[in-house]
Each structure stands twice: as C-alpha cells, then as structure tokens.
Amino acid sequence: xxxxxxxxxxxxxxxxxxxxxxxxxxxxxxxxxxxxxxxxxxxxxxxxxxxxxxxxxxxxxxxxxxxxxxxxxxxxxxxxxxxxxxxxxxxxxxxx
Numbered sequence: 001x002x003x004x005x006x007x008x009x010x011x012x013x014x015x016x017x018x019x020x021x022x023x024x025x026x027x028x029x030x031x032x033x034x035x036x037x038x039x040x041x042x043x044x045x046x047x048x049x050x051x052x053x054x055x056x057x058x059x060x061x062x063x064x065x066x067x068x069x070x071x072x073x074x075x076x077x078x079x080x081x082x083x084x085x086x087x088x089x090x091x092x093x094x095x096x
Contacts, residue, residue: 015065
C-alpha cells in the first residue's frame with residue numbers, strides 16, 4: 001500500500017504540474033496522469049480535476065488534481081487491513 005500511495009502521489013503531482021501551465025488542457029493533464037499510472041501498473045485508478053476546463057482557470061487560482069485507486073485490485077496478497085478501501089491523493093497548486 002506504500003507503493004500504491006507513492007504511485008498516486010507521483011501521478012497527482014505530475015498532473016497538477018501540467019494543469020497549472022498557462023496553455024494546459026484537461027486532456028493533457030489526464031494523459032500525464034495516465035502515463036504514470038500505467039507505468040507503475042496501478043489498476044482501476046480514477047483521476048479528477050477540480051476545474052471543468054483548466055485553460056479557463058484565471059491565473060492565481062488554486063487547481064487540484066486527485067488520483068484514487070482501490071486497494072483490493074492493487075495488492076499482491078489478501079487485503080485484510082485495506083480491504084474495501086480506496087487510497088486517494090490530492091495535490092493543489094496555483095495556476096500560473
């Protein structure tokens with residue numbers, strides 16, 4: 001679960017770094033997050049951006065990217081402690 005949380009943290013951070021750029025779009029953010037999630041073999045991850053269109057977010061406004069994944073489909077052994085739980089990581093930065 002430490003690996004899963006770290007993987008979600010990396011994906012969330014890299015996604016928000018794309019989102020705060022002045023010329024960014026939501027598909028660019030999702031693409032960056034998905035690239036990292038796939039590379040780290042995270043299953044059933046969900047990505048959400050708190051802005052419907054990051055391109056329309058005014059400079060100086062906080063933007064957040066959340067990446068979440070269920071523990072059950074991301075474990076090698078029986079998930080007795082984390083069974084039925086989801087780990088989610090949100091990273092927030094200010095639009096450039």
